[in-house]
Amino acid sequence: MFDVDNLLSSFGLAGIMIIIFMETGILIGFIFPGDTLLFTAGIMAASDNPFAPLWALCLCIPMAAVIGDQVGYTLGRRYGQAALESRVLNWIGPDAVTKTEEFFSRYGPFTVLIARFIAVVRTLAPLVAGIAKMPRAAFTFWSVIGCFAWGAGITVLGFLLGGIPFVRDYLDLIVIVGVGAVLLPVAVKVTRMQLHARRERRNMRQRFAGDSDAEDQ
Numbered sequence: 001m002f003d004v005d006n007l008l009s010s011f012g013l014a015g016i017m018i019i020i021f022m023e024t025g026i027l028i029g030f031i032f033p034g035d036t037l038l039f040t041a042g043i044m045a046a047s048d049n050p051f052a053p054l055w056a057l058c059l060c061i062p063m064a065a066v067i068g069d070q071v072g073y074t075l076g077r078r079y080g081q082a083a084l085e086s087r088v089l090n091w092i093g094p095d096a097v098t099k100t101e102e103f104f105s106r107y108g109p110f111t112v113l114i115a116r117f118i119a120v121v122r123t124l125a126p127l128v129a130g131i132a133k134m135p136r137a138a139f140t141f142w143s144v145i146g147c148f149a150w151g152a153g154i155t156v157l158g159f160l161l162g163g164i165p166f167v168r169d170y171l172d173l174i175v176i177v178g179v180g181a182v183l184l185p186v187a188v189k190v191t192r193m194q195l196h197a198r199r200e201r202r203n204m205r206q207r208f209a210g211d212s213d214a215e216d217q
Contacts, residue, residue, distance in 0.1 A: 013052040016041055017064035020151070024126050025068035035119070035154055042158020054159050062144075062151035065116070069126045069143040076130025100124040109138050116146035 016037060023034055038061065045054045100121050103111045112134075115125035129139050 013056060013060060016057075017060055020061055020064040021068040021071075023068060023123055024065065025071035034122075035117075038151060038154040039158040042155040042160075043162040044158075045155070046159045046162025054156070057155045058152040061155060062148040065147035065151050066140075066144055069112075069147065070140070072123075072126030073130040073134075073136065073139055073143075076127035077133065077136075078130070080131050100128050104128060104132065109134060109142050112139055112142035113146035113149070116150035122150075 019037065020034060041052075041057055041061075042054070044051055045057055100111075100115070103115065103118075103121060103125070107114060112125055112129060115122040126139070126143070
């Protein structure tokens with residue numbers, strides 16, 4: 001039998017907050033599907049032995065997201081283009097950056113709110129907002145609204161579904177599926193990072209070999 005209590009005691013509210021902060025604060029948590037994490041946390045909070053009360057989840061998770069947004073915004077505003085050329089951004093890929101920039105050009109400041117509900121885009125939105133020198137007051141306004149709508153909304157949705165008898169009766173199975181949904185994308189993302197790093201090293205060796213041949217001639 002899958003031991004839900006051990007999972008909750010080892011992961012806990014603090015662990016969720018750290019992952020949510022990392023997602024936008026230091027651009028690492030993008031490998032975790034935050035939506036699944038929050039939804040599963042809400043379901044667990046509706047169990048007979050919740051690892052944290054619903055009110056604590058609905059308060060602490062959005063706060064962690066807001067703090068992460070502020071750190072991501074500050075990184076973009078302070079380091080600008082250098083942040084876009086960082087190794088982490090290379091791992092995420094240029095397509096995600098382009099997609100986020102397109103959101104800003106289309107929706108403006110409202111993007112900060114919309115981005116919260118779109119995986120990867122929510123990781124980059126604070127950074128791009130900082131690089132674009134979006135006023136911090138406007139960024140903070142939309143960030144707070146988006147973080148609480150996303151963080152509390154998805155958690156409450158999971159909590160309400162956790163009160164349904166079918167969901168409650170098969171909670172162990174749902175937890176296993178939820179954990180799998182968290183870990184599988186992580187494994188895929190890490191594998192892609194490794195393949196990308198290998199291609200970069202191979203291309204570098206080929207360029208180095210080409211330069212050496214040119215010098216010999």
